[in-house]
Amino acid sequence: MEKIVAGKWDYSLNAKFYRHRPNYSPKAIKMLVEYVEVHDKDNFSVADIGAGTGNLTIMLLNEGLKKITAVEPNDEMRKIGEEVTENTTVKWIRATATETTLSNQYNWVTFGSSFNVIDRNLALAETYRILKNNGYFTCMWNHRNLSCPIQKAAEDIITSFIPEYERGVRREDQRSFLEKNATQFKDICYIEVDFNVKRTIEEYVLAWKSVKNRFWDLKTEEGIALFSKIIDKIKKELPEVFEIRYTTRAWTMQKKSK
Numbered sequence: 001m002e003k004i005v006a007g008k009w010d011y012s013l014n015a016k017f018y019r020h021r022p023n024y025s026p027k028a029i030k031m032l033v034e035y036v037e038v039h040d041k042d043n044f045s046v047a048d049i050g051a052g053t054g055n056l057t058i059m060l061l062n063e064g065l066k067k068i069t070a071v072e073p074n075d076e077m078r079k080i081g082e083e084v085t086e087n088t089t090v091k092w093i094r095a096t097a098t099e100t101t102l103s104n105q106y107n108w109v110t111f112g113s114s115f116n117v118i119d120r121n122l123a124l125a126e127t128y129r130i131l132k133n134n135g136y137f138t139c140m141w142n143h144r145n146l147s148c149p150i151q152k153a154a155e156d157i158i159t160s161f162i163p164e165y166e167r168g169v170r171r172e173d174q175r176s177f178l179e180k181n182a183t184q185f186k187d188i189c190y191i192e193v194d195f196n197v198k199r200t201i202e203e204y205v206l207a208w209k210s211v212k213n214r215f216w217d218l219k220t221e222e223g224i225a226l227f228s229k230i231i232d233k234i235k236k237e238l239p240e241v242f243e244i245r246y247t248t249r250a251w252t253m254q255k256k257s258k
Contacts, residue, residue, distance in 0.1 A: 050114025
């Protein structure tokens with residue numbers, strides 16, 4: 001666990017900026033809650049893996065789910081998550097997606113923007129272990145919708161500095177991976193919902209500070225310098241206030257009965 005916390009996916013410097021990210025589409029979350037057959041919200045158990053600062057956890061709470069375990073290995077992320085869910089029924093634990101330390105008691109295992117930073121094969125195996133028979137797995141992300149002029153303008157600015165810029169596994173269609181590797185699951189369900197949010201340029205820039213990738217590392221002088229150049233150009237070319245579009249994408253499967 002320490003290796004993951006201290007390695008390339010260490011979000012300690014990014015954690016405080018997560019509150020500036022737009023959360024998932026509320027419509028998408030409602031659709032998922034209905035799909036995974038939540039009949040008793042008080043006792044339907046959810047393991048939110050890689051819960052970060054609690055963005056998805058909070059939305060599950062808002063849907064009335066009470067029995068939520070949030071798993072997050074990073075201390076800075078988890079501290080914020082514990083604060084924002086204080087006085088709720090959420091239980092936080094320090095563990096990883098591949099070694100959750102949880103028992104097989106969960107109806108639903110969720111990965112909100114975290115399935116791309118782990119060994120997906122091992123994470124699916126661990127998900128299978130902790131799910132009840134006929135329980136559900138979901139991985140989901142918010143993607144910047146590049147059909148939106150503002151998002152496209154930001155993308156063009158980034159690629160002007162980093163021609164080889166790409167977004168990695170998080171932007172991939174997960175179906176081919178799930179079909180090939182998830183032999184103990186069935187019935188892949190895909191949900192995609194667009195939504196718009198209003199942002200100031202400062203809010204938009206702060207959200208970018210939550211991003212971690214291989215192109216700019218805010219732990220290094222070179223990374224800070226590159227990021228500053230990108231942000232300076234974004235501030236010059238984008239308006240002070242604007243509406244931008246995101247897309248919530250989610251893949252869900254059901255565990256096969258033994």
